Amino acid sequence: MRRRAHILAGILALVCFGGLLVRLFLLQVMDPDGYAARAADQQLRGATLPAPRGKIYSSDGTLLAASETCWTIRASPRELDDALVEPAARALSEILEIEYEDTLEKFSQRTSNDCLLRRRVDREMAEAVRSWCIENGAEGIQIRQDTKRVYPEGDFMGGILGFTDVDNAGLWGLELKYNEELTGQNGEILTAKNAWGYDMPTHYQTLVDAVPGNTLTLTIDANIQHWLESAMDAAVREHNVAQRGVGIVMDVQTGAILAMTSQPDYDPNTPRQIINEEIRAQVDALTGEARSAALQEAQQTQWRNKAISDLYEPGSVFKLITAAAALDTGVCTPTDTFVCAGKINVAGTWFRCANGHIHGVETFAQGLAVSCNPCFIQIGARLGKENFCNYFEAFGLREATGIDLPGEIKRSEYYTADRMGLVQSFGLLKNNE
Template sequence: MSKQNKKVHIYLPFFLICFAFLVIVARLYSLQIIEHEEFKQEVSKSQVRKVDILPERGIIYDRNLEKLAVNIPSYSLYAYPKKISHPEEAAGKLSSILGMKKSWLVKQLKKEKVFLWLGRKLPLIKKEMIETLALEGIGFVEETERFYLQKKLASHLLGFTGIDNQGLAGLELYYEEELRGKRGHFLIREDALGYEIPLTRRITQGLVPGMDLVLTIDNIIQSIVEKEISLALEETEARSVEALFMNPQTGEILALANKPDYDPNHYSDFSPFFRRNRVVHSIYEPGSTFKPFTASAILEEGLITMEESVYCEGTIKIASHTFHDWKPFNQYFTLADILRNSSSIGMIKLASRMDKEIFSEYLHLFGFGEKTGIDLSGEAKGIVRAASSWSLTDLPAISIGQAIAITPLQMLTAFCALVNGGELLKPYLVKYIRNAEGKRVKENEPTVVRRVISPSTSVQIKELLEQVVEDGTGRRAKIEGYSIGGKTGTAQVPALAGRGYIPNKYISSFMGFAPVASPGIAGIVIIKEPTGAYYGGEIAAPVFQRIMKRVLPHLDILPEQEEWVTVRVS
């Protein structure tokens, strides 16, 4: 080997090592000097994480501050998969307690994740059972869970919440923004493996607790109503029973109930039909309970006197359709007689004196075909066609509660206008909202939407409806010592497809108020598709009577007539 080749063998490795060293130095210079700020920001992002703090949801009370919806502690189970050495063993121990398949748990615990949930909102007993296992990489976070103290009571108006306490139905949904409060935030620092570094938390935004709702609902009245309509559902073997009671002078809802119902603590166990608030969301043909509205329009327009009478035969033919009365009276009736006996033929004859445009305007004034504006989501508008599209049979049909579809809420809201002096009021469920310190931040007051009829017509209607209860079709709603007014209704169920009605399917109802001179409460009871007896006066009026007999004393509405009892001393 030449001397020159020896030098190459000696110096080449040296130069290569020096070159590699220079490359490393250059790269280090680039990383630490040139790109320092960029990497510093990236590292900072990866080390700092924002965590939300969920506020406690507001409480829901009845008007007397009885708690209806509260928050209770619950425990959510989490895992750090990277800290679990034996996932199969841990999954086997957890599966029986959580009621989950071992294979699913094994799959979760083997995931390449820093953190994951295994179970949300677990009860204390399960938490304690799991803690006794002393499993590595397993822990709990304490959360709050919505709890409805009286289970099914008022479920349709309260609604329910989801897994993260977000409102999904009822008042919980409508007042979600007020109830949920505002989230807080804090920052935490994590190590290279993604675990929190102790003592590094820093709050960046404080949380604001949710506000409380105080309802117009009276818990006692609600309980009475639900008990009675539950009994009616059982006795009549009906498809459903609905009831609604209001203060006709203010628009405050005192009770709203649907049967069958559901438990909002376990809402997913019930079908949509059970959870549906049919008082607000479902429409129906009201039948004869609609006749007082027609009568008020006739009186308001001056188309009849109280002394005038019309002949009420058993049938009447209009265009190609024949209308039937529920029984052939074949005699002359005054307006009082027509309402007292619920004569459809008599009401049709009187309604024919009105122009259809005028009658249609009264339907609008009473709020039919439009939402009432109640503080609940999903309210139905009903179906009221424009007068320009009516056939010759529509006006007579609507005058007796056919060819029109409305909600029970619309019906009672309009009825309150009939008996409160003629003003349509906006119904509402929340009396006031207060913050965590107990200060009222919003109050709902009675809201007059518009005047519908004159005070004098309202007085006449009240007197006529009192006669219906005294010696008419509504006599089974009578309560000794009290003046009660009301109207019965029996309607057929329209066929889902095409025209006509389903044979032997009926909707029975009664709508009433008390006391007659100065109404303090008005209500409606609707029994859908009962088995056996189906006339509203037979099955709905007695339910209304039983409710009012208990509710009137509770409202401090005393009997207007003294009952004298003679005691014989032997």
């Protein structure tokens, strides 16, 4: 009986030691890094290293948009010592220029492990926060590196460049159109964790470097753009233009846009600030939902790039389209004659020649040279609506240009033959059927 007990004890000991040997073999030979990785995971945490957004340059090398390093201040109230709740709220509210009552309320939530204090502070403000925390032994205040979008030229090309949101994603203009190309790849760094599992201020090795976004170079020439904006701003002020003025400078050989503006324009650094003082005062006088709706409408209006989003009567420049169509179809020759009596009646409506001119008998070529309205209404009648519509399409006027800016209107107002009126032959978009 005693011998049997010794045998069973030996077998049990062999099984136990055998199991331990197998386990040791698995840990040390088959998975030597497993526990080391688990230990590191308990002590270290990956944190995002924000990638700077790609720069935007004009064709002449002027820097139009860039990214600057900034810092976001967050807190873990759970880690903050009870005795420091009120002093920290008071000190950090003053440093960060935020409301003391709101900060105190956040810090008073003792079970909270994360709250935002302020985004995108500069180095001086971030260092002031860090210094106060060190001097007072405050834990739980996190200073995280970030980036923000800046536009060095200020109130310049706002309607073209657009702007980004607080997460540096494009919301308008080129920033939206090329958001994917301009967005970089975030990096990753290791940060130490305390017993609660929260980030400690010491950074360890960088795991993955952040990759900046692609650089975007425009066809816009900053010198021409400055000239155009200045000229349009002066014209808008001189003529008291209420709905903003629009100007475009294009290379006629390539179609490249050298300058484009809708004036007055906004500063992309502060896109939500209403630039029209009168409208801003009207919005500020409202409250609640009415104010929110008025503010949104005012912002959408000033962000709108009227050069691509609005329809316009082309004016007398459209006579070139009519002339080309008439000559190409053979319904007119340069020497055909027409009579300008100073005005002409179309479907019961009188249309006058510009500035009260009466040109009398004139050839096709002479009518084009003096931009005679009655002459081109008669040319349009010879051409006919079907031909006119066909050439309207042939010149690409029935579809979008495909410019690489969001918000371009997709079609013209009068784009079918049955809606073409004779007065369009000299550039007025009016139908007199």
